[in-house]
Amino acid sequence: MEATSSSTKQKPSAAKKPSGRTFTEAARRAQIVDAAIEVIADAGYAKASFARIARAAGLSSTGMISYHFAGKDDLMREVVAEVSRVADAYVRPRMEEQSGARARLRAFIEASVGLADAYPRHVPAMVDVLAHLRDDDPSRCEALGTLESATDIQVERMREAQRSGEFREFDPRVMAIAIRAAIDATVTRAVREPDFDAAAAGRELADLFDHATRRTER
Amino acid sequence: MEATSSSTKQKPSAAKKPSGRTFTEAARRAQIVDAAIEVIADAGYAKASFARIARAAGLSSTGMISYHFAGKDDLMREVVAEVSRVADAYVRPRMEEQSGARARLRAFIEASVGLADAYPRHVPAMVDVLAHLRDDDPSRCEALGTLESATDIQVERMREAQRSGEFREFDPRVMAIAIRAAIDATVTRAVREPDFDAAAAGRELADLFDHATRRTER
Amino acid sequence: MEATSSSTKQKPSAAKKPSGRTFTEAARRAQIVDAAIEVIADAGYAKASFARIARAAGLSSTGMISYHFAGKDDLMREVVAEVSRVADAYVRPRMEEQSGARARLRAFIEASVGLADAYPRHVPAMVDVLAHLRDDDPSRCEALGTLESATDIQVERMREAQRSGEFREFDPRVMAIAIRAAIDATVTRAVREPDFDAAAAGRELADLFDHATRRTER
Amino acid sequence: MEATSSSTKQKPSAAKKPSGRTFTEAARRAQIVDAAIEVIADAGYAKASFARIARAAGLSSTGMISYHFAGKDDLMREVVAEVSRVADAYVRPRMEEQSGARARLRAFIEASVGLADAYPRHVPAMVDVLAHLRDDDPSRCEALGTLESATDIQVERMREAQRSGEFREFDPRVMAIAIRAAIDATVTRAVREPDFDAAAAGRELADLFDHATRRTER
DNA sequence: GATGAATGAGGCTTCATTCAT
DNA sequence: GATGAATGAAGCCTCATTCAT
Numbered sequence: 001m002e003a004t005s006s007s008t009k010q011k012p013s014a015a016k017k018p019s020g021r022t023f024t025e026a027a028r029r030a031q032i033v034d035a036a037i038e039v040i041a042d043a044g045y046a047k048a049s050f051a052r053i054a055r056a057a058g059l060s061s062t063g064m065i066s067y068h069f070a071g072k073d074d075l076m077r078e079v080v081a082e083v084s085r086v087a088d089a090y091v092r093p094r095m096e097e098q099s100g101a102r103a104r105l106r107a108f109i110e111a112s113v114g115l116a117d118a119y120p121r122h123v124p125a126m127v128d129v130l131a132h133l134r135d136d137d138p139s140r141c142e143a144l145g146t147l148e149s150a151t152d153i154q155v156e157r158m159r160e161a162q163r164s165g166e167f168r169e170f171d172p173r174v175m176a177i178a179i180r181a182a183i184d185a186t187v188t189r190a191v192r193e194p195d196f197d198a199a200a201a202g203r204e205l206a207d208l209f210d211h212a213t214r215r216t217e218r
Numbered sequence: 219m220e221a222t223s224s225s226t227k228q229k230p231s232a233a234k235k236p237s238g239r240t241f242t243e244a245a246r247r248a249q250i251v252d253a254a255i256e257v258i259a260d261a262g263y264a265k266a267s268f269a270r271i272a273r274a275a276g277l278s279s280t281g282m283i284s285y286h287f288a289g290k291d292d293l294m295r296e297v298v299a300e301v302s303r304v305a306d307a308y309v310r311p312r313m314e315e316q317s318g319a320r321a322r323l324r325a326f327i328e329a330s331v332g333l334a335d336a337y338p339r340h341v342p343a344m345v346d347v348l349a350h351l352r353d354d355d356p357s358r359c360e361a362l363g364t365l366e367s368a369t370d371i372q373v374e375r376m377r378e379a380q381r382s383g384e385f386r387e388f389d390p391r392v393m394a395i396a397i398r399a400a401i402d403a404t405v406t407r408a409v410r411e412p413d414f415d416a417a418a419a420g421r422e423l424a425d426l427f428d429h430a431t432r433r434t435e436r
Numbered sequence: 437m438e439a440t441s442s443s444t445k446q447k448p449s450a451a452k453k454p455s456g457r458t459f460t461e462a463a464r465r466a467q468i469v470d471a472a473i474e475v476i477a478d479a480g481y482a483k484a485s486f487a488r489i490a491r492a493a494g495l496s497s498t499g500m501i502s503y504h505f506a507g508k509d510d511l512m513r514e515v516v517a518e519v520s521r522v523a524d525a526y527v528r529p530r531m532e533e534q535s536g537a538r539a540r541l542r543a544f545i546e547a548s549v550g551l552a553d554a555y556p557r558h559v560p561a562m563v564d565v566l567a568h569l570r571d572d573d574p575s576r577c578e579a580l581g582t583l584e585s586a587t588d589i590q591v592e593r594m595r596e597a598q599r600s601g602e603f604r605e606f607d608p609r610v611m612a613i614a615i616r617a618a619i620d621a622t623v624t625r626a627v628r629e630p631d632f633d634a635a636a637a638g639r640e641l642a643d644l645f646d647h648a649t650r651r652t653e654r
Numbered sequence: 655m656e657a658t659s660s661s662t663k664q665k666p667s668a669a670k671k672p673s674g675r676t677f678t679e680a681a682r683r684a685q686i687v688d689a690a691i692e693v694i695a696d697a698g699y700a701k702a703s704f705a706r707i708a709r710a711a712g713l714s715s716t717g718m719i720s721y722h723f724a725g726k727d728d729l730m731r732e733v734v735a736e737v738s739r740v741a742d743a744y745v746r747p748r749m750e751e752q753s754g755a756r757a758r759l760r761a762f763i764e765a766s767v768g769l770a771d772a773y774p775r776h777v778p779a780m781v782d783v784l785a786h787l788r789d790d791d792p793s794r795c796e797a798l799g800t801l802e803s804a805t806d807i808q809v810e811r812m813r814e815a816q817r818s819g820e821f822r823e824f825d826p827r828v829m830a831i832a833i834r835a836a837i838d839a840t841v842t843r844a845v846r847e848p849d850f851d852a853a854a855a856g857r858e859l860a861d862l863f864d865h866a867t868r869r870t871e872r
Numbered sequence: 873g874a875t876g877a878a879t880g881a882g883g884c885t886t887c888a889t890t891c892a893t
Numbered sequence: 894g895a896t897g898a899a900t901g902a903a904g905c906c907t908c909a910t911t912c913a914t
Contacts, residue, residue, distance in 0.1 A: 022876075022877090024876090024877075025876085025877080028877080028878095043352065044349075044350055044352050045264075045350075046263070046264060046350050047352075049903075049904065049905085050904075050905065050906090051903080051904080051905095059878090059879095060878080060879065060880075061878085061879060061880055061881090062904090062905075062906085063878085063879065063880070063881090063906080063907080063908090064877085064878065064879075065905095065906095066905070066906050066907075067877075067878075067879095067907095068877090071905075071906080072904095072905070072906095128349065131346070131349050132262060132263075132264055168429070170422060170425060170426065171418070171419070171422045174404065174419050174422040174423060174426070175422075175426060177400070177403050177404055177407060178396070178399075178400035178403070178404070178423060178426060180403070181396075181399035181400050181402065181403035181404075182395070182396035182399050182400055184399065185395050185396070185398070185399035186392065186395055186396070186399075189395060200389070201389070201392050204388060204389045204392040204393075205392060205396060207388060208388065208392070208393060208396060208430045209430070211386075211429050211430045211431075211434065212426045212427070212429045212430040213429075216429065216434070240894095242894085243894090246894095267886075267887060267888080268887075268888060268889090269886080269887080269888095277895095277896095278895085278896065278897070279895085279896055279897045279898090280887090280888075280889085280897090281889080281890080281891090281895080281896065281897065281898090282894095282895065282896075282897095283888090284888070284889055284890075285894080285895075285896095289888080289889085290888070290889095458873095460873085461873090464873095480786060481700070481786075482699070482700055482786055485907075485908060485909080486908075486909060486910090487907080487908080487909095495874095495875095496874085496875065496876075497874085497875055497876050497877090498876090498908090498909075498910085499874080499875065499876065499877090499910085499911080499912090500873095500874065500875075500876095501909095502909075502910055502911075503873080503874075503875095507909080507910085508909070508910095564785065567698075567782065567785050568698055568699075568700050604865070606858060606861060606862065607854070607855070607858045610840065610855050610858040610859060610862070611858075611862060613836070613839050613840055613843060614832070614835075614836035614839070614840070614859060614862060616839070617832075617835035617836050617838065617839035617840075618831070618832035618835050618836055620835065621831050621832070621834070621835035622828065622831055622832070622835075625831060636825070637825070637828050640824060640825045640828040640829075641828060641832060643824060644824065644828070644829060644832060644866045645866070647822075647865050647866045647867075647870070648862045648863070648865045648866040649865075652865065652870075678897095678898080679897085679898080682898080703882075703883060703884085704883075704884065704885090705882080705883080705884095713899090713900095714899075714900060714901075715899085715900060715901055715902090716883090716884070716885085717884095717885080717886080717887090717899085717900070717901070717902090718898085718899065718900080719884090720884070720885055720886075721886095721898075721899075721900095722898090725884080725885080726883095726884070874914100875912105875913100875914085876912100876913100876914095877911105877912090877913090877914105878910100878911080878912085878913100879909100879910085879911080879912105880908100880909105880910100881907105881908085881909095882906105882907090882908080883905105883906080883907075883908090884904100884905095884906090884907105885903100885904080885905090885906105886902105886903090886904075886905105887901100887902085887903080887904090888900100888901105888902095889899100889900085889901100890898105890899085890900080891896105891897100891898090891899085891900100892896100892897105892898090892899100893895100893896080893897095893898105
């Protein structure tokens with residue numbers, strides 16, 4: 001996972017060492033990551049300074065965050081990882097209890113939008129963080145890698161459904177991008193606007209992409 | 219050019235002198251806005267400091283920017299307005315030469331994605347700026363207002379097409395959000411990845427939403 | 437020689453337990469001092485933080501250093517003391533097996549430079565530490581005291597050789613400063629430049645100060 | 655505040671020049687460099703923080719230093735350059751009015767030590783800065799380059815005097831290192847100890863190296 | 873004894889903005 | 894109008910040190 005060369009320069013104390021992490025340290029890290037998610041979702045990445053995050057986490061100084069994370073990159077990487085973990089844990093089982101490409105795509109979309117109700121801040125936070133990762137950013141590789149692979153899996157699934165005749169012919173890559181973007185935008189909207197019915201929007205979005213992907217018999 | 223006419227609608231509190239803008243002042247503002255678009259697209263909103271923008275504009279000091287704009291908010295508002303203007307000038311005629319809701323939607327999508335080739339930096343810059351506008355941000359109202367109204371117009375158009383039977387029944391609001399998000403994500407991708415065929419992706423996206431919106435006769 | 441006796445004079449507030457030091461505690465202190473010497477010689481005093489030293493010593497936290505030393509001053513004092521001890525143990529016997537002021541001065545210089553081969557890190561580390569001791573620094577008195585007394589002894593020796601007619605008339609204080617400075621600079625050079633012949637430089641330096649001090653018969 | 659700059663303020667009656675603007679910046683830089691020299695000489699490099707230097711320069715914030723210098727490296731490089739300039743301006747004419755290698759070496763040493771009276775803080779500051787330049791430091795190249803070339807020139811001069819028979823045979827490199835180190839140590843001592851007679855010490859040092867270098871048999 | 877989490881001061885740097893020229 | 898020097902507030906980060914376990 002962190003096998004890439006970029007992470008070799010990190011401090012041993014801060015770099016990912018799942019094994020050598022104390023329980024209390026893991027707890028603090030989780031606490032800080034949660035606070036970061038909250039702040040990013042509420043105030044935006046640009047204003048998510050260590051000072052704000054520390055305050056949200058009930059810490060007395062920003063030094064504490066630097067103590068537990070190698071730097072802002074490290075924290076943001078962890079934010080992305082945490083949201084990915086939560087999203088995966090939420091979405092995957094809901095997908096897997098369906099069979100057939102259409103039903104699974106629908107389940108994927110509805111579950112993804114459903115996250116807006118279950119974890120309202122996670123998705124906006126992650127979208128915001130990812131929007132700020134640039135090519136020159138060394139942390140981009142790892143964080144986006146996780147996401148890209150998720151996209152790749154979806155592309156592969158859709159390609160298979162095309163071969164089996166369940167889906168019509170289309171460019172799976174463009175479709176995957178559109179699905180992802182539509183979900184993220186909808187979730188962000190749902191979180192920001194109180195009277196936005198996320199569940200209904202999820203069904204609408206699922207309908208939308210069902211129509212967009214299914215084989216049209218004429 | 220059309221620069222002066224559109225900006226006369228700005229609130230007096232935000233803009234300096236809506237009507238009595240000198241020609242040279244308008245030119246300077248345009249020059250700075252262009253530089254800002256370039257910097258935001260290349261380096262991201264977070265790194266788009268006055269210093270960088272001034273350098274990109276060939277100005278000798280950041281004071282010049284502060285002199286011509288009421289603040290960073292004002293500049294960013296103008297960036298959004300400029301991109302909206304350009305986008306509208308590009309997309310609208312291509313839409314209007316079509317007739318029928320389906321053809322017009324297709325033209326809208328293809329033209330919007332086509333912006334990636336015509337003005338590669340404009341759309342990513344605007345997406346980046348809008349991602350940073352928050353509820354507490356006073357400039358949000360106006361900047362988003364422009365965008366929201368564009369969305370509203372599209373929602374209304376789709377609703378009409380539903381009434382006329384050209385489009386199937388769906389929530390036009392969710393659809394509009396999805397279309398916007400998909401376009402933006404595709405354009406951003408197209409700009410960032412050199413061997414991404416924007417025109418082909420535009421056609422794919424148009425197909426996608428054509429399937430998603432059209433009346434399914436069964 | 438003055439190894440133990442010198443530390444018994446430390447202020448009670450600075451040293452923990454001058455006399456009643458456990459064997460393991462002494463070992464820990466020595467281990468830390470060695471690590472400090474290594475880090476200072478390699479990275480410089482400015483970068484010799486407790487964190488770095490702890491890592492070099494194989495310790496898991498900087499708290500250990502604070503536990504064993506009253507503070508950074510205390511550690512640095514011990515570094516100086518340790519190097520002094522090592523240098524004295526190396527240089528003194530080589531001096532004492534010579535007789536006559538000229539031979540002894542030569543032996544002193546050659547042995548001092550020879551330290552660069554025997555303990556490459558000790559002398560640069562000490563020079564670096566001493567360069568950072570200032571008048572307002574409370575640890576200056578003691579650490580420099582050790583060194584000053586060494587200089588005083590040498591001054592006295594040279595004065596005697598002047599009285600006996602072996603050395604010409606000169607200011608022994610200036611001479612002592614020059615000898616010390618030349619040795620330190622040469623050693624530092626020798627350690628930093630791999631193809632610097634320390635032994636040859638030692639002989640050159642000894643020649644230099646032999647010419648500079650001996651009675652010139654004309 | 656502008657105690658130093660007032661002396662440099664020349665002909666204010668002159669019309670504004672395009673270089674006058676650059677001049678004010680140069681004045682500020684000089685002011686900051688002077689303050690840095692003062693602080694480094696008084697408190698040591700380790701404690702020469704931007705905060706301290708800004709205070710010594712009468713500036714309201716450390717941001718001002720960052721505004722005028724690219725970073726701490728840049729400032730320190732300028733410190734070294736300034737001291738080199740001053741030292742050269744002081745030493746070179748005093749050397750060049752002498753003829754013969756012996757007289758010139760003596761003039762060089764006496765003038766170098768004489769700097770302690772003329773510019774008491776310059777030499778200690780530079781010695782302290784140079785002691786902190788490490789191999790990994792990118793600014794080392796330039797700063798040390800200046801110094802090394804000065805040493806090289808001296809080495810060449812001594813080599814020539816050896817060929818002409820004025821100097822005895824010795825390793826000019828070791829000699830140059832020793833001379834430099836002895837001068838620096840003496841100057842530092844002279845500055846720190848109020849009742850240290852720098853002029854006398856300079857003569858002593860000149861004697862020392864005269865004996866060390868001159869051809870012995872006459 | 874030893875650990876490592878916590879602290880808070882201070883470091884350098886960047887930023888948007890103001891103001892005298 | 895234009896310039897660029899000055900400002901002061903954050904920003905992130907490192908440090909020596911303390912303390913409960």
